[in-house]
Amino acid sequence: MSTQFHPPLRTLMGPGPSDVSPRVLQALARPCIGHLDPQFIALMDDIKALLQYAFQTKNALTLPISAPGSAGMEACFVNLLEAGDKAIVCQNGVFGARMKENVERCGATAVMVEDRWGEAVDPQKLEDALKQHQDAKLVAFVHAETSTGAQSDAKTLCALATKHGCLSIVDTVTSLGGTEVAVDDWGADAVYAGTQKCLSCVPGISPVTFSERAVAAIKARSTKVQSWFLDMELVMGYWGGASKRAYHHTAPVNALYALHESLLILKEEGLENAWQRHQQNHLALAAGLECLGISFVVPEKSRLPQLNNVTIPAGIDDALVRKTLLERYSLEIGAGLGDLAGKVWRIGLMGFASKQENVLLCLNALDNVLIELGANHQPGEAAATAARAYLVPNQKLEVFEN
């Protein structure tokens, strides 16, 4: 084609990217300045402070990695592990398997603690593994499994790691900004996230934070970090608090404008309010889905409000439903991933996209498509009515000022 690309206006209710706030898009398009410009350095300091707020941490080493969440994950593993180390990886979905890959590519050994996909990580199994592998250096797990929609008890898991002398690596890609992430309270050592989920920012950047214990472990390494790009000691030279910032790589300037704006929006709303909004809209969606005869994969107590994994009704063509929603309503919902491919849909209510209009749009659009495809369920009126009971009359809206 080679003509200008004008994307359709979608409603993004998949596992991410989620809808980007117009404020963030506007920030993204501001004029580029140099990555060593004094005004940019000041912005970096502000981004660090806002990330500390979002992560609820005082960690000095808190910054955005200049690449997507997968690189944030890799940054944690390659900095904390050396060849010959042992790591315990809790797996209850796709991203635990990716952690295993990371461990092994560091030349380390992964001890796997497995739970059923859709369940939270079982602390007892982790403790058993910690007792059995006293030479383990760290424990890694996913707080909010994007592939299944299950949330694990990060505080308990981190405490177990610490008790047994291990560092912890926690994936909060899907949780940050949507459900509570409390890095200092958890005692977590290395935590990474993504921008394209509950932060309502564009994809491509990965916020990370490292505890003092983690920094000490990095400084105590006997070998160099295998990735030059992700070597935190080098990255710190640019992002650190020193008055002179050393060039490491060219920061993605405009993407950081966007991240800054998204963090500002989060702070304006307040963390607790954001979590509450995600929860409320989830309850509304869940009530409506139930009326459509659609059930959740994850037990109620572990459900992520921002990512609703539901079983595809019997006899329904997965791909056709998603295609029809996209083409007719410009609505994107997510397919299943890994073992759950073809079996589930992943309906996101993340960040800016977690709003009442989207709950109603999704319920009504899905209702229409399912009826057309011959699904046997109660009429959609009931779904909308069921959802209405949970909709908040005065839900706080993001203020858009130009």
Added chain:
Amino acid sequence: MSTQFHPPLRTLMGPGPSDVSPRVLQALARPCIGHLDPQFIALMDDIKALLQYAFQTKNALTLPISAPGSAGMEACFVNLLEAGDKAIVCQNGVFGARMKENVERCGATAVMVEDRWGEAVDPQKLEDALKQHQDAKLVAFVHAETSTGAQSDAKTLCALATKHGCLSIVDTVTSLGGTEVAVDDWGADAVYAGTQKCLSCVPGISPVTFSERAVAAIKARSTKVQSWFLDMELVMGYWGGASKRAYHHTAPVNALYALHESLLILKEEGLENAWQRHQQNHLALAAGLECLGISFVVPEKSRLPQLNNVTIPAGIDDALVRKTLLERYSLEIGAGLGDLAGKVWRIGLMGFASKQENVLLCLNALDNVLIELGANHQPGEAAATAARAYLVPNQKLEVFEN
């Protein structure tokens, strides 16, 4: 501060990021869509085709890495090298040293071929090293050294590598779009670039291209690539030509809108015209700088037109000049890097910023500041006059259509 960030409007004439085209900023801010959306998949195909044009290659494995140029460099090294391999690295500036770091972090050995900073790589020295190290697997060099402003003869160096049975890795971060990059004609095997230089795009993405020989070498590896994020076999699963795109990581959707637009602009202008424009504006700047008594670091035949490295006149305070240019004229020029820190300025005329207005702005602003600081040179009128002889009356301007 934690208030909205509104960057100043700069003129970016450093080593990058360079001024971003308003068309690119506009593309960047278009609504985000899913990274598996059919329309996004179509855009990816178009980006690949446009990158093939920019790189002048038919290589199927041509795509943008979702991270800055340093990650593009790392992608080339970690995919082509395994522990125990030997690589010959030609160094004539900062980025050759970074290549050495990459080689060593792969567990491989780097044989260094060194040239004076500011000179092109000497093919004879490379050939001597190739004869001496017949077990070398690859040769790596920087086509356009961003730290010195020198361009090397990529075709000759790649041919030497091939003749001696080696693969070649070529850094074209600063050259792509500014001077000729001809991947197939060179016979180069792995080439990486950046978006924030002569492509007039925002920083954060690294276009790469791999030859069939390079792909065969990747497929013949006996060990996994040490980086999961940069493993080209996995990245290919998403970017490859297959009808079904496998999820690897979430693509930086909006940054790819921007890259697409910047490549479209390059194609509209035409590669040869873009090179000619860079050369013409360089000649104008060089004539003017000469009048200001400022001399070039690089011999004329190896000078990069897009990055003018000049010696700071004796007795002039480097930092004060740059600070004054920034504060008074909102003009950024670059400091020296590595061994050249404090000794040179790097004046970029890259992509959208390579235009006649900028030549005149830079000459006049520098003239004013230097006179104020007591430099002894001919009056600025002469510089502008000297430059004028090279300014083209009808230089083609980028067309901005909304």
